[in-house]
Amino acid sequence: MRQFPLEMHGMAPGRVVEWRLRSTAGPEPAAETEGRRASFNQDKHFTVAEESRGADDPVASWLAVTFEVSEDLDEEAMTRALLAFVRRHEVLRCEFRRLAGELACEPIPPAELALAVHPVASFDSAPELVGFLSERFQRSIDTLAWPLFTMGAVLRPGSATVYLAFDHIVCDGLSMPIVVQEVQDAYEALRRGEQPDEQPAPSYLDFAEEQRRRYLSFGAGDARLGYWKDFIARGGGEFFPRFPLELGVEPGLMYPIVNEASPLLDAAETEVFDKACREAGGKAFMGVLAAVAVCLRDAGGPGVYRGFMPVSERGRSGWSQSVGWFVNTMPIEFDASPGRGFAEVVAGVRAGFGAMMDHIDVPFVRAWELLAPAEFAARSWPYPVNFFSYIDMRKCPGAERHADWRPASHVWSARANGVCSWFQRDAEGLHMNSIYVDTPAARHTMAAFQEALRRTVTEIARHGSFGRPIGLAAPRGPVGAALGVSGYGYAARG
Incomplete structure (x- = not known):
């Protein structure tokens, strides 16, 4: 799936x-x-x-x-x-x-x-x-x-x-x-x-009801917001971590979207990639996030990765088979500076993820409302935000029947002012779906980023390392050619 x-x-x-x-x-x-x-x-x-x-x-x-x-x-x-x-x-x-x-x-x-x-x-x-x-x-x-x-x-x-x-x-x-x-x-x-x-x-x-009972009455001075406050302070006072690459958007404007998906690794390559991540002391999603951070860095982004990551809250109290919006969005930060090898960056991801999970109970919306009230009053996030999501569909309910049922999920949004990327692993490999603003700059940036990311995760699978810096040079030929390197690519205008 x-x-x-x-x-x-x-x-x-x-x-x-x-x-x-x-x-x-x-x-x-x-x-x-x-x-x-x-x-x-x-x-x-x-x-x-x-x-x-x-x-x-x-x-x-x-x-x-x-x-x-x-x-x-x-x-x-x-x-x-x-x-x-x-x-x-x-x-x-x-x-x-x-x-x-x-x-x-x-x-x-x-x-x-x-x-x-x-x-x-x-x-x-x-x-x-x-x-x-x-x-x-x-x-x-x-x-x-x-x-x-x-x-x-x-x-x-x-x-x-x-x-x-x-x-x-x-x-x-x-x-x-x-x-x-x-x-x-x-x-x-x-x-x-x-x-x-x-x-x-x-x-x-x-x-x-349980969440509101615990967090409706707490205020901006509550010690439970310490993790968020430290993250904001290290980011120069900004609540939202910025997407670090050029998308060609104007402040305050919303744009039609590009909605596209492409494969990163096939099933066999993903198994080897998973093994390389475990040998580096992490899990597959940590290796993917490490690769994303290094590709953003090589394209001119910062050496320290800062982003939002949605995390499921189903497993804490028996809601594993329930339908609902059981997602908390949390900030994560780790060092991906030049010179750090794959195992070092994965160790940083693991530490950053552990710190994030130690504070998962604080609801994103309450932190946003209390710590960034001006931005909370707006109808959208204020600028392009760095966002990473990963789901291993093989671990989801009913996965043993997915070959028979052939399920697929689909998302759509009318407009956006940035980029969101979701990564999924299933029985057929590792895949990426992104929704981003439909501007020439964003199309160029995202096409080159996806090609760089595909090469990076392939290098990790083959050698357990990032390989040489790739950067986001102009993709070969039209954007569609860069998206179709591994078999197919699609861009749907919203």
Whole structure:
């Protein structure tokens, strides 16, 4: 399972159907009760949506997952499987509304939900189908309106592609494999004449409640913010670590995006790379981050790597099978100065990661609000930010069936003012997906950076070292040629 633009999917055309969710309780005035409280992540996300809508400058994005059914789809069984999935996860049943200034969650009781399948359209070509789905996701997912996701399938004789697309307010990247496993397990159980699991999963709303209880009342002087304050001080007083390469953006402006993905290593190369990282005293993600830091440095960036890294909070208290936004974004810093070998930089990554994890409990949104209130009031990060994400999809729920289900995840955003890169490892190797501003400078920078990174991780796999400095010289030929060095490349305009 890997993450790449929906336009790269190569989805075969067919007949599109959608499952539409509704409450059977009927229209009733919203009760003025306290209800449940949204998480810090959800509150900030919803606030940005409210403010951008009020300014007639809507912020739009979605996360989606697709997977395959290798038979004629049993629409009744899939309907029941999807309904069981939605009923299990309280956050998917939530309506969000402002109440006394705070964001409240009102879950719809599971028994009051109904789901029905509806025909939508038929397509004879893959590009028309994917274009339709992309537009459909954009139009049907609204942070300010329930339901906060859409479900459907592309039906063909002997096969089907099932899709679910979500607003970020109800899920994160690690929710996607959970979605696939639960829906497929329920569907296969129903096809065998068995009942799917409808027991409630541990609720993200409980996680949010615990987090708010611990951190809503603490202030800027709290000792638990010491790690953040030290990081900010070492960065010259800036809360956000800057992306160090030229992207050609103007302050305060947002741009259309490029959304692209490419392979870095195949399966065999990734195994050798993993071994080299372990011999250096680290893990594969540490080796990838070390390579990223050295490539940025060789392109003119600083010798000390400073960036943001999202970290899952699922494992702490039993939410490993729950859908929700269980992500904390934390700063990480380590030395990647010239002259330091691979093992030395990996040791720095390991130490930096350990220090970061010692302070993982402090929610990013609260640190942002307390330590950078001016930037917190804005609707976006103030400038291009250095951001690194890594997921080993082989360790996700249901990974043992991924060869059968062929799942993929997809992200999209209407606009950006910087760059975000996600790295995934799966059974087929190591892959990279980036969303960045669509400017000539950014296209040049990112194409050359990806080529340099691919060469660097290959050098690590072969020799356990960075090799000679590569730098980000002008790529050979057009940008597309640099992206296609290892087999394929794609750039999708947002």
